[in-house]
Amino acid sequence: MTLNAKLEWKNLLAQPQTVALLTAADANGEPHTVLTDSLHLDSDGHLVYLEYLESSQINKNLVRSLWFKKKISVTLLGTDGANIQLKGIPSHVIVAGPLFESYYRSVRDKIDDGDLSTVWQIDVLDVIDESWQIRKEDQDLNHAIVAHLDRLSK
Amino acid sequence: MSNTRASVTELSRKEVEELFPEVPPLVILKADVQRRTVRYTERAVAAVDPKIHQVQGRWIYTEKNDLSPESLLLRDGSSILTAPLDTAENPYIVDVIDGRKVLVDQGEIVEDVDYWHKPDFYDKVTSSGKPMWHIAHARPQRIEFNPYSNCRFWDNGKGCKFCSIASTYTKGRRESAKPLNLELQDISETTREALKQKGRFTGVFITGGSIPQGENVFDDEVDLYVDVLQAIGENFRTKKFPSQLLGSAFSEKQLERLYTKTGLMSYTSDLEVLDEKTFNWICPGKAEWVGYKEWKRRLINAVGIFGKGFVSAGLVGGVELAKPHGFATEEEALRITLDEAESLAEQGVSTVACVWVPYAGTVFHKQKQPSLRYYVELAKGLQGLRKKYALDIEMDNYRRCGNHPDSDLARI
Numbered sequence: 001m002t003l004n005a006k007l008e009w010k011n012l013l014a015q016p017q018t019v020a021l022l023t024a025a026d027a028n029g030e031p032h033t034v035l036t037d038s039l040h041l042d043s044d045g046h047l048v049y050l051e052y053l054e055s056s057q058i059n060k061n062l063v064r065s066l067w068f069k070k071k072i073s074v075t076l077l078g079t080d081g082a083n084i085q086l087k088g089i090p091s092h093v094i095v096a097g098p099l100f101e102s103y104y105r106s107v108r109d110k111i112d113d114g115d116l117s118t119v120w121q122i123d124v125l126d127v128i129d130e131s132w133q134i135r136k137e138d139q140d141l142n143h144a145i146v147a148h149l150d151r152l153s154k
Numbered sequence: 155m156s157n158t159r160a161s162v163t164e165l166s167r168k169e170v171e172e173l174f175p176e177v178p179p180l181v182i183l184k185a186d187v188q189r190r191t192v193r194y195t196e197r198a199v200a201a202v203d204p205k206i207h208q209v210q211g212r213w214i215y216t217e218k219n220d221l222s223p224e225s226l227l228l229r230d231g232s233s234i235l236t237a238p239l240d241t242a243e244n245p246y247i248v249d250v251i252d253g254r255k256v257l258v259d260q261g262e263i264v265e266d267v268d269y270w271h272k273p274d275f276y277d278k279v280t281s282s283g284k285p286m287w288h289i290a291h292a293r294p295q296r297i298e299f300n301p302y303s304n305c306r307f308w309d310n311g312k313g314c315k316f317c318s319i320a321s322t323y324t325k326g327r328r329e330s331a332k333p334l335n336l337e338l339q340d341i342s343e344t345t346r347e348a349l350k351q352k353g354r355f356t357g358v359f360i361t362g363g364s365i366p367q368g369e370n371v372f373d374d375e376v377d378l379y380v381d382v383l384q385a386i387g388e389n390f391r392t393k394k395f396p397s398q399l400l401g402s403a404f405s406e407k408q409l410e411r412l413y414t415k416t417g418l419m420s421y422t423s424d425l426e427v428l429d430e431k432t433f434n435w436i437c438p439g440k441a442e443w444v445g446y447k448e449w450k451r452r453l454i455n456a457v458g459i460f461g462k463g464f465v466s467a468g469l470v471g472g473v474e475l476a477k478p479h480g481f482a483t484e485e486e487a488l489r490i491t492l493d494e495a496e497s498l499a500e501q502g503v504s505t506v507a508c509v510w511v512p513y514a515g516t517v518f519h520k521q522k523q524p525s526l527r528y529y530v531e532l533a534k535g536l537q538g539l540r541k542k543y544a545l546d547i548e549m550d551n552y553r554r555c556g557n558h559p560d561s562d563l564a565r566i
Contacts, residue, residue: 027566054553064566066230067178093231095553096294096354097271098206104353116353118231 005129009084010041012076022049024061024072032057039074047074047088047122050103054117062120066090072122075130087126094119164525167259174530177563180230183265185529185559187226187246187257188509191239194222197250201269208272213291214300214361215318215513217326223248223269225293226257233270233294233556239513270294273354275347280340289336289344295553297348298359301336301382302375305363307439314426314437316473319363321515335378338385345389357554358386361400366443375401376408383416394419398549400468403444403452409459420549421460423453424468428494428505435479450498457502463546467498471507471532472524484528492535499539504547506558507532533560540564 012018023033038050051059065072066089074086094100095118107116129135139146167186171179199222202209208224211217216237218224226234226248238245247258248267257264271294276287291298307313308320326332348355360382365375379399387395399412400422412418427433430446440449456465474480474487481487495505509529512521537560540547547561548554555561 055548060566063230067180067566092229095231096227097268101351101353108352 005084005127008082009076009086009127012078012082012084013039013041013047015078017079019077021075021077022058022072023075024058024065025070026057026061027064032061034058042121047086047124049120049122050107050116051118051120052107052111052114052116056117059117062090062118063093066093071125074122081131081133083130083132085126085128085130086124087128088122088124090120091123092121094121165527167526170526170530173527174534177530177534178230180228180232180265181533181559181562182526182530183257184228184232184234184562185509185533186526187234188236188511188557188559189523189526189529191242191245191511192226192236192248192257193238193242193245195247195249198223198248198255201250201255204272206271208270208276208292210272210276210287211291212288212326212332213298214303214363215322217322217330217332219330225270227268227270227294229266229268232552232562234267235293235508235557236511237513239511241512241514241519273297273348274351275344278344278347280343282337282340284340286340286344286347288332289340290348292348292355293556295355296357296359296555297345297355298361299336299341299344299382299386300362301341301360301378302362302365303332303334305439306365306367307363307443310439312439312442314439314470315476315517316426316436316470316510316512318513318515323363325515336382338381341382342385342388345386349389356396358395358397359400359554360386360397364402364439364443366402366439370405370408371443372402372404372408376404376412380412380415383412383418387417390417393417396554398422398554400424403440403449404456405452406455406459409452409456413459419460420464420466421456422466422468422506422550423449423456424470425449425453426468426470427474428467428469428491429474429481432474432480436473436476453498453503454501462502463504464549465502466504466506466547466550467495469505469507470510471529472510473518475524475528476518476521484524487524488528488531488535491532492539495536496539496542499543499545502543502545504540504545504550505536506547506550506555506561507536508557509559529559533558533563536560537563 020036020039021033022036023031025031040048042048071087076084103119104116107114171182202223209221210219211224249258255267257267273292278286304323305313305319313320368374395417397418398420399418403423426437433446434441453467512519547564550561552562
């Protein structure tokens, strides 16, 4: 990971314009991706995802990830071209208690007749800078042999 | 002697995890904790805050009013319904280590746990002056009413041999003037109060002891449940509300009445053991008033009224191995139980099992439970049948109940 990505992903996540995608796989390894507006950091610095629908595929896949320690990924896309991928494992499910009820009330305030299934806490294990410029510089530097020849022609 | 059938050949939890890598270790742990029960250390009890945590509970199988936690939550959000058992020789230890509430086994920290939170209504009182925790019992996401606290199968001594309803009622009546019935007004008021706590509850659960009396068998029990469900239903704007009734095996006419006159959405009737001979021995009252085959037929008929995925049969998992008339081996018990469960599943009835614990106050309190491996294979087998026959178990899953390792497996 680049130093910038390691430092910047939390800021990127906090930007309201940032697009966030969450991906987790099912028992067959088939990935499922959702666009989400609910990923955020809580006051203790945990990455938190709010799943609104109990019956959703992503909810099932996240349960599997927690149970079998399978990694999930989060992609964060900024308006300035920033593109950071997080890899992690869900560590805690919160479906009852004061914290859940606090999130539940906020979802009900935000979404007309909204519901909240699960508060997911995710341990972030890897941060990868996927920005185009960073990836290209890496390839040009470390994998120069894979370039198309015409790019190098006189 | 341990309360489990431990022997030199019994697999440890870790060995069972290795044998069944497709079964989540947290579900295996849950089954093992239910089977072996828990003991709370002084530190664990000191970590309870009665203003926040649930320590009191009045329900049909137990009454609790000490300062230990009512039960536990795992970090996957599922509950472990368990309580200390005086005769347990190898319970998990609930302790607080480095500020974490943890389950400890053989000196090793196994998992983090949390205590159940007390619902707001527990501190309220009905207009008739009764504490609301005497009216309804709470799990983390369900509210439960027990409108009849005894079981009339015991009238002639034919209650189920694993069941503590009658002894709990007798003890409660003697020690805390526990009433036999609840008042409808108290039920309605308690429901209204519970619904004020936004996000707390996802289901209403109603159960009580069997009442075979009436013009037709169980008419009195059905009358009671219709009244209770209507009292609860006063508080909902929709005709139907997420709910489960665990009752006796009702006739089609009785079930139609329950479905059309109330907001009830799902129905469970416990066969307890899936073998007629064992059923007759363990559940003589059920056998006398209805019989195994008829009980099963009534469950299947209920699917036509409530729909596929809204009817289930409960088992006391492992009691089929009770001595001396239960199955001789775990292999035989598993094969016959799953064969019978399949005959229900192919007709739309789901089967769920709890983990049998020979608690005090039951005829079987000196019996031994089967192995952890048995419970894991039973859970796996029952969920496998649901997959095979496309049966949902949302009515009785980890949120609405939390007492069935097999329905936990339906989460993925």
